[in-house]
Amino acid sequence: MPEPPYYAVLFTSRRRAEPGGGYGATADRMEELAAQQPGFLGVESARGADGLGITVSYWATLEDVRAWGRNAEHLLAQKFGREKWYQWFALRICRVERATEFTHVDEA
């Protein structure tokens, strides 16, 4: 990751009790496709036992975020998401202003 500022797209969601087909393959394909886009910096994703999912993708600029949002294959996945898969979601576009990282080093 570069030094801030950069952008984070924060997607929090709950899937339906009986989501329509194709969810897993499309989710995998969207991660693969996102990684090929200009300005893509990385993605992190977690879905807990209670069903809440959080996916964060990181982008160099706001224009990169917008271009990904308008990608034709991504637009189709968004449509399926609304029609078949999600009970609820929130999408937030965020400017990352500070970032710190910690890695534990074992005391040998």
Add this chain to the structure above:
Amino acid sequence: MPEPPYYAVLFTSRRRAEPGGGYGATADRMEELAAQQPGFLGVESARGADGLGITVSYWATLEDVRAWGRNAEHLLAQKFGREKWYQWFALRICRVERATEFTHVDEA
């Protein structure tokens, strides 16, 4: 949630294979304590089967974020996190610039 702009504190983490004691109780206490702070708007959290955890807390202003970061009980939890619980974490302070929400309505 109010209209943007507001702030998101994005905490992504991996716990150690054998984390020290007290993690669960402290995590619960921090959610309870955060909710009592000025400017707290909400929190969302997920930890997936692969061990990656993502917690996002939302705050009205950057000053609210900073005050929570300096809270004495929270500082102690941060110290335990580095010493006992986390293999790795990243902490990002983000300004939420746009937010949209979707709720599925069943066609009756």
